[in-house]
Amino acid sequence: MIHRTMVRHRFLLVIYPAQGHINPALEFAKRLISLNSHVTLAITIYLHSRMVNKPSIPGLSIVTFSDGHDTGFNAIAGGDEDYKLYASELKRRGSDFVADLISSSEKQGHPFTCVTYTLLVQWAQEVARGFHLPSALLWIEPATVFTILYHYFHGYDNYINEKSKEEKASSSYSIALPGLPLLFSAREVPSFLLVGRPSFLSFLLESFEEQFQELDKETNPTVLVNTFEALEAEALKAVDRVNMIPIGPLIPSAFLDGKNPNDTSFGGDLIQDSNDDGYIQWLDSKAEMSVVYVSFGSYFPLSKRQKEEIARALLDCRLPFLWVIRDEEELSCMEELRKKGKIVKWCS
Numbered sequence: 001m002i003h004r005t006m007v008r009h010r011f012l013l014v015i016y017p018a019q020g021h022i023n024p025a026l027e028f029a030k031r032l033i034s035l036n037s038h039v040t041l042a043i044t045i046y047l048h049s050r051m052v053n054k055p056s057i058p059g060l061s062i063v064t065f066s067d068g069h070d071t072g073f074n075a076i077a078g079g080d081e082d083y084k085l086y087a088s089e090l091k092r093r094g095s096d097f098v099a100d101l102i103s104s105s106e107k108q109g110h111p112f113t114c115v116t117y118t119l120l121v122q123w124a125q126e127v128a129r130g131f132h133l134p135s136a137l138l139w140i141e142p143a144t145v146f147t148i149l150y151h152y153f154h155g156y157d158n159y160i161n162e163k164s165k166e167e168k169a170s171s172s173y174s175i176a177l178p179g180l181p182l183l184f185s186a187r188e189v190p191s192f193l194l195v196g197r198p199s200f201l202s203f204l205l206e207s208f209e210e211q212f213q214e215l216d217k218e219t220n221p222t223v224l225v226n227t228f229e230a231l232e233a234e235a236l237k238a239v240d241r242v243n244m245i246p247i248g249p250l251i252p253s254a255f256l257d258g259k260n261p262n263d264t265s266f267g268g269d270l271i272q273d274s275n276d277d278g279y280i281q282w283l284d285s286k287a288e289m290s291v292v293y294v295s296f297g298s299y300f301p302l303s304k305r306q307k308e309e310i311a312r313a314l315l316d317c318r319l320p321f322l323w324v325i326r327d328e329e330e331l332s333c334m335e336e337l338r339k340k341g342k343i344v345k346w347c348s
Contacts, residue, residue, distance in 0.1 A: 014117040016123040017047040022268035027250035033059035055267035065097035122214040124179035131340025136222040143235035271346040295324040
């Protein structure tokens with residue numbers, strides 16, 4: 001009789017230290033663990049210290065390393081040069097840590113079988129290649145965004161910028177890219193790609209270029225995308241030399257397939273939940289699919305004028321709304337807003 005021993009895969013998951021990376025990464029880890037894999041999550045000391053409720057998941061180990069900014073680094077507040085220095089230090093320290101971790105794990109008899117990493121830590125792929133380990137990019141954005149960026153860094157940069165200049169005189173949708181069925185306006189492509197247009201994310205351009213240069217070093221690289229086939233069928237097939245695999249949506253099981261009704265939280269929030277404001281109970285009191293949700297993420301800054309315009313639009317729509325504002329300030333119609341909807345600093 002032949003006995004076959006199942007090999008338990010051990011994944012090393014390296015993520016960029018930001019809120020938008022930790023939650024989908026944790027959901028991805030849960031998926032891998034459900035398939036009898038073990039996951040080691042490598043995060044910065046700062047990110048780990050900021051996690052409100054640190055996850056305790058069987059099959060998940062969390063290891064930390066210093067990026068040189070253990071009290072935090074604000075990429076938005078600094079300039080482009082500040083970010084370049086930070087990215088360089090993150091790469092140097094992170095590469096050394098990941099290399100040591102891979103080496104020590106192998107010596108201890110439980111080697112990693114695959115390295116996965118989120119965007120902006122492309123150096124993890126380089127380290128994996130040095131150890132002859134397979135790797136995969138966990139792309140937490142839509143497949144369409146990946147395709148736009150891929151084409152931009154493969155000969156379409158001048159085309160996209162020229163088309164964006166032409167649009168200043170009209171509101172046409174004139175940007176067409178291979179494999180994507182829709183035409184785009186300049187406002188619909190990532191703002192940091194457009195030369196000459198101010199963007200608070202301009203510091204990311206060089207890092208994303210490095211991301212795609214690193215992918216180009218691989219033959220048919222694997223990119224795991226937080227999307228699903230029915231939503232982005234064309235975009236997932238738009239780049240022939242990249243193997244894009246939909247694995248989304250990366251949300252807790254209770255809200256997806258119901259296999260684990262107790263899995264109702266991402267587990268990686270860096271900001272204290274605002275449920276002291278009773279927004280969960282407030283939502284439960286509203287009819288299904290009746291509430292407008294407004295949030296611009298963890299970093300995007302809104303001017304007071306923009307907030308006033310959003311406030312007026314929410315009042316004009318005459319529907320209940322849940323609005324997340326990180327830096328809440330008094331608006332001219334605040335009393336009316338609080339009567340019609342709910343304003344919180346964070347929710348998850």
